[in-house]
Amino acid sequence: MGSTMKTLLTIQLVVALLFITPYIYNIVKLADCDFKEDYTCELLHGVGVIAPPAALFTVWFGVDE
Numbered sequence: 001m002g003s004t005m006k007t008l009l010t011i012q013l014v015v016a017l018l019f020i021t022p023y024i025y026n027i028v029k030l031a032d033c034d035f036k037e038d039y040t041c042e043l044l045h046g047v048g049v050i051a052p053p054a055a056l057f058t059v060w061f062g063v064d065e
């Protein structure tokens with residue numbers, strides 16, 4: 001395997017981690033929501049779980065704290 005292939009593989013792994021980590025953390029934040037009236041937290045993090053690219057943005061919202 002050449003150094004170019006190793007570099008491309010490393011870049012792919014870094015990009016994959018940058019996309020997977022917020023998605024998983026968004027699932028955790030959805031599970032931590034209280035699921036009571038005013039479903040803002042559930043709606044926000046639910047969108048991030050259903051549409052994975054949105055998780056990059058919805059993971060930063062802490063609505064139920």
